[in-house]
Amino acid sequence: MNRKTRKFCFLLVISLVILVLFSLFAILTAKMKKNQGPPTLRIGVAMYSQEDTFIRSLVQNFEQMAQQRESQEGIRININLVDGKSSQLIQNEQIEHLITLDYDILCVNIVDRTAASTLIDQARQAEIPIIFFNRQPVMEDLMRWEYAYYVGAPAEQSGSLQGQIALDLWNDQRERIDINGDGVLQYVILEGEPGHQDTLIRTEKCIQLVTDAGVRAEKLISDTANWNREQAAAKMTSWWQEFGSQIEVVFANNDDMALGVLDVMQQLQVEPPYPVIIGVDATSEALEAVANGTMSGTVLNDGVGIAQTMLELSLSLYYQQDPAQKFTIENQSIWLPYRPITQKEIEQFLTQQENAAS
């Protein structure tokens, strides 16, 4: 009896040992498969919209840099781009999907900056660091988790820098700008998509800075043109018919609309100097216009810098280093401020770009 029991126990033990061996074997083979080749850093990048040329070029830069870093670091960096199509709903689904695919880092160009908290919670649950870029989430949301970061500029800066450009010009070249000489800055604003956060922020901030500096300003009219050059041109045509040279400053929420204004000026064969036209984004066409003086200024969003910082931050999170050693982090954010570009800065800027390219 006892011998028998012992035999059975022995058998049981053997079974357990075999079980353990089998599972070890299974895990090992799986590991072997996985460990083929260098380690892989997998980054999921969610764009708010692929239509946005700035974001597109930012991400393109990011991919190029990652490809270069791959060989430097001896790792593989897999990037999965998803396009949120300007819908937070779609973006949420995409991020959920990226999380189920177990990406190492999430980079999110959030559609609706107020929706960050759910994304952060999801990422936190999956313990995947999440980096917001270019579109700034609400600060309180960012502070929810230590592995949620923002890389980019303060959102309101783009507007206030536009205001700064106008203010500088007002102070330096009063006669050129204050055409009617009444000491009041008459302006029009071409707004982007209604309800779009950049539209709201830029529209508000560009003039706030001017008035805060004690300059009297008068808004002749403003309207939305959906970031669109042709719509802007259509709007400007009717405004020009209405106000003509009363318009001293044109604030455009982006460069495309600013260029639409330029198109109108050229089409109507308005004699230069044109009113002061200020855009945002520093697209190549706008830079050209700034260089030849038809546009007074634009605001540069440092896409290359954002891409660079995002990549470095991802790498240090991947290596589990403290990103604070590499970057100055303030409120979970790494600031890459906007830069104003006017005729004064343009040459310097272009040479810089050329240097960077070569």
Next chain:
Amino acid sequence: MKRKLSNFMQLGIVAALGISVLLSIFIQEVSFPTVSENRMEISVIFREWNSSTWGEIRLGMEKAASDYQAELRFLTPQEANSPSEQQHLIEQEIKNGANGLVVIPAAEQVLQLFSDNKITVPSVTIESHSDEQIPCFTPDSEKVGQLLAQAAAEDFTNQATALLINPLPDNTGIQERLESVQKYLIEDHFSILSATSDNWTELLPQSDFVILPETTSAVWLLSFLEEEQLAIPLYTVGYSQEIINGLENESIRAAVIWNGYGEGYLAVQQIASKLLKTPPPESQPAVILVRKEDMYEPENQKILFPIGH
């Protein structure tokens, strides 16, 4: 003795059962892997990156990748159309364990890798055919050439002089298209001038129309022509936004179009189905010749304009 035997038999039965339990666990372990294992990694190596030229292809690839749970790596040589860099990228990707390769070869040199049997993973080329049994998703060069020549023949009498520009002399895909164009134009008795990116400006004034079957250079040529305010009819290929705009403002007389989204989808689907051992797709992207007049024909719309979801 008999007792002993039956004891052994019992032990045998219990052991067999125990082992079968473990085996079934093991089989589950092996045949139902979690998401992170068993992911296909397919490397896509462009010859240059230009989102308007290649964006649609890439979207198609991404769609296929998400349909087949593959992960894509998009790689581009730092210097556009650099064959040596591309070779290096391909070798590196294979070494690093890519499961599949999609290559848009910059030059014959890269194709050489395929014929040298250096490519050990399922692969697909786009634009340029390799001689080997590597599937290639690209419109038939012969057909492209024929359509372009045919379009030119419709617009011009055979006294006209055609300028054939080859921006990438090493690129076999482009070369084949040009050869085909040339063949058909000769059939139609056109005078032909051949140029490369070095000497085409000199030959431009002598020609009545230009044929350039490569999208990126065609886009560049378009902006050059616009800047110089030259109105030389251009015949080209591709589905990028600029080409469409060119067609619309008639700076491009006619273009051979196929669906880049489909092309990219098929390429990745081909590799994925090879890796998953399912039957590969058999279709090729449809090729059409489009002019401004028929751009908006319902069937042409479908191929020409991506239907963004």
Next chain:
Amino acid sequence: MLFKKILRRVRQLLPPYHGLGIRIMISISFTAVTVTGMFLLCGMLILRFSNATRILQRDTSLRMIEQVNQQMDSYLRNIMQLSDTIYYRVLKESDFSEEIPYEALELLYEENRSKLVSISVFEENGSLVTAAPIYSLKEDVSPGQQEWFVQAMEQIENHHFSTPYVQNLFSYGGEHRWVISMSRYVELNYHGETKRGVLLIDMSFSELGQICRNADLPGGGYFYITDRQGEIIYHPDQQLIYAGISQNNQVKNIPDTDGIHQVKVDGIPYQAVVKTVGYTGWKLVSLIPLKNLANDVDQYRWFGITLLLFIVFSLTFVNMHLSEYISGPLSRLNQAVNELGAGKETVEFREEGCIEVRQLTHSIETMVSTLRHLMDDIIQQEQNKRRLEMDVLQAQINPHFLYNTLDSVIWLTESERYEDATRMVSALGKLFRISLSRGKVIIPLKDELEHARHYLTIQQIRYKDRYEHQISAEPDTENLYTLKLIIQPILENAIYHGLAVMDEDGLITVHAWRDDKNLYIDIQDNGAGMTQETVDQLLDESKPFRKSKGSGIGVRNIHQRIQLAFGTEYGLEFFSEPDEGTLVRARLPILDEQAASAYQKEGGQS
């Protein structure tokens, strides 16, 4: 019938039921019952589960399609309402010769911006009246030729919905937008003069797709929409279908009628639900692969198999253990008893296993020890019997007796008493024959008396007729049997002790008689007799056996033999008076032939 046949087959295959040990029986039957139970349970669960999933799936798809249908309906209704608002609130109230109501259109457009691409109004000749947002008409388009325009003009009472197409009226900053158009006939008021016109509302295609995409169908199912002619309006793989890659076979295969259909697309069975969207006649179709949970089900199945195997494994394990626990002690007990039966001297019983088996073991152990005692007794008795018989036999061939007898024969011969010599030798022969009696222990009374007679004859001759003897038997004792060699030793005693002292007139009588129960053999002499003390000592086993002369077989031997053979109520009785003589009475059971042979057998066996 078939079932019975199968049962018989199975029974043939199986070893006979009674031939199985407890252990195997318990193992097999327990395992069989539980495993069958488990199989049934699993089967039922799987059946239930798959049924429930199927029903759930059906319900889900029905619910989802209803939901999508409602959304689609409300979306389209919304657009139609918008068109009504535009027509009745804006266009009808405006005088187009004075002012074009752009602002109002713009406002309505802005309100529905997410759904719309543009709102535009055309005159009968196809020229643009106004559009919101402001776009300029492309130079070389002729809206009047386009399908939506023609349809609106032909059927003026309807709203017309188009299939998706790329809007080519305006340049949206170089973009080419896929739209679905709604067009309707409108009347435009030019200073009291009514002109015919068309209102065109371009809906954003992607917004429509969003409705279908947001609805999640289980297991890789999806929605698509076609128009009445089967032209695709929305399909998740629309771009691939447009590129001519994805086969849109399903569109052809699926019946037009509303309801649930089972269809095959590319060889894979699908559940298709068709629903017609109100007003437009569009077909909303949901497709769910029937084997949608294939992978999951596989996984469940594997898990079930593993679980089942594990249960079978543990059951077998436990059952074997259990049956071993029950049957092991029993079979060891059996083995011990067998060994005992085979005559092994020391057999060890271990009390183990269940309480019942322990008790059984204990009882058997007790029984065995009792048995062993009894057996020892029997052996002892048997040995005694043998010894006593041996003694008697030895006495028979007592060399003294033989020598004396033969001596007497010699002497008789020498003294030429041939007759006596002959008698003596013949008596001796008969004596020996009877005493051997073919080894029988029980012999007829006749023979025993004969034996006594021969003995007395021999002695009489030897002792020159110093005494007389009479041997008699009652007639009713003739056929009775007795233990052999009980009379002769008593006679010997009587001769040597009783009559030796007498010179003449000695008389020995042997008389056999019986009553209802017993056979008595009385041996009487008229010799010296014994004191009561001596008589008492004769049969007292505690007293040392007084060695007597003669054959040396004491009366005690006879007494014990009788008692061993028949029981303690039988034996010898002495009646003696000094100088008067002695009567020795042997009390024996009544044995007829049958009883004698039974005794004989018993004696022979032991």
